[in-house]
Amino acid sequence: MQRFEHYDWPFFEERHRRLASEADAWIRANAVDEEEPDSTCRALVRKLGAARLLDHCVSAAPDVRSIALLREVFAYHHGLADFAFAMQGLGSGPIVLAGTEAQKKAWLPKAARGEAIAAFALSEPEAGSDVAASSSVARKENGVWRITGTKTWISNGGIADFYVTFARTDEGLSAFIVEAPEADASERIDLIAPHPMSTVKFRDARGELLGEAGQGFKLAMRNLDVFRTTVAGAALGFARRALDEALARAKDRRMFGGRLADLQITQAKLADMATGIESAALLTYKSAWKKDTTELRTTRDSAMAKMQATETAQSVVDAAVQIFGGLGVTRGQMVERLYREVRALRIYEGATEVQKVVIARQLLR
Numbered sequence: 001m002q003r004f005e006h007y008d009w010p011f012f013e014e015r016h017r018r019l020a021s022e023a024d025a026w027i028r029a030n031a032v033d034e035e036e037p038d039s040t041c042r043a044l045v046r047k048l049g050a051a052r053l054l055d056h057c058v059s060a061a062p063d064v065r066s067i068a069l070l071r072e073v074f075a076y077h078h079g080l081a082d083f084a085f086a087m088q089g090l091g092s093g094p095i096v097l098a099g100t101e102a103q104k105k106a107w108l109p110k111a112a113r114g115e116a117i118a119a120f121a122l123s124e125p126e127a128g129s130d131v132a133a134s135s136s137v138a139r140k141e142n143g144v145w146r147i148t149g150t151k152t153w154i155s156n157g158g159i160a161d162f163y164v165t166f167a168r169t170d171e172g173l174s175a176f177i178v179e180a181p182e183a184d185a186s187e188r189i190d191l192i193a194p195h196p197m198s199t200v201k202f203r204d205a206r207g208e209l210l211g212e213a214g215q216g217f218k219l220a221m222r223n224l225d226v227f228r229t230t231v232a233g234a235a236l237g238f239a240r241r242a243l244d245e246a247l248a249r250a251k252d253r254r255m256f257g258g259r260l261a262d263l264q265i266t267q268a269k270l271a272d273m274a275t276g277i278e279s280a281a282l283l284t285y286k287s288a289w290k291k292d293t294t295e296l297r298t299t300r301d302s303a304m305a306k307m308q309a310t311e312t313a314q315s316v317v318d319a320a321v322q323i324f325g326g327l328g329v330t331r332g333q334m335v336e337r338l339y340r341e342v343r344a345l346r347i348y349e350g351a352t353e354v355q356k357v358v359i360a361r362q363l364l365r
Ligand SMILES: Cc1cc2nc3c(=O)[nH]c(=O)nc-3n(C[C@H](O)[C@H](O)[C@H](O)COP(=O)(O)OP(=O)(O)OC[C@H]3O[C@@H](n4cnc5c(N)ncnc54)[C@H](O)[C@@H]3O)c2cc1C
Pocket: 120, 121, 122, 123, 125, 127, 128, 129, 130, 152, 153, 154, 155, 156, 191, 344, 347, 348, 349, 350, 351, 352, 353, 354, 357
């Protein structure tokens, strides 16, 4: 069902089109059990590694177009596949950006092969949008860094092999790598679209400083700057799937002596959905292309892409549920799953309001 017309856009090269087709074939051939998120994610990470697909997000020179395209393809089929893929990149990104040679050697090959599961632990119960309010602390004892604090909403919490986390030192917020046995990730969080997630507690946890002390905030933001545009890619995948489902249903459903698709109000909905997706995709792939091919800053572009694509995906999925009628709110329907899946995208990696602040700040500079 998936259409590839937009892959002809000038933002892409032949390798991107090939990659998207390969990933589409790969995900179709690999079943995803949505009921068992932890074991499914572990298996998916291993399989994505074996297929060398994780090389695209665990990379010394990440190509944002490739990551965004892969996320779009995976999200079209399975939210968990997108999640497993993206988290390996988000969790290992700070090591790519600031790790020593020894830290890179210790974690990146394993993360790329799917042999070590990564997590990015920044948010805290009292510091979500307001990252600067973080209260975790790190102190050096006999040459060893010890971290104490609580991180929450941690994707891959409980199944991760290592956490890149952030804690306050004398110099400011600093980044650390903490191995899983040092973290207590037993407090699980159940989401409306189940993913492996927990609150992670560090109590005098042994960690390795990542990058320079005091540079943690900048490092976290540089990492998000790469991955924010790719959240937009995932949103596009969910939205395209919702549109395809809605088109099929509108053509099949008989009513008032014809088809649901024959009614002009339905046609207007479909037109709005398709136009919204196209606009969001243009912003997304323009942002990715700019990051990949220029030295220019993409803070504003990635914020616009993330905001527009996630907000559009929400309204497209909602319209698809409406087109399905009662069936749309029935457990097990694809549009019902998309409805649960897409909601968190407007909150994580900077809520829509935070993206607006970022965009306005850039405009007013
Ligand atoms: C599914 C999911 C996965 C996640 N994965 C991770 C992860 O792997 N690692 C990690 O560290 N964190 C993760 N998070 C946490 C996520 O980044 C935070 O939820 C997010 O930053 C918002 O923080 P908060 O939940 O504390 O909400 P709050 O900070 O309390 O914000 C609440 C709301 O306030 C509004 N708001 C925010 N700023 C402004 C403003 N300037 N003006 C007006 N309104 C504003 C927004 O609507 C926001 O949703 C995840 C969250 C979810 C839901």
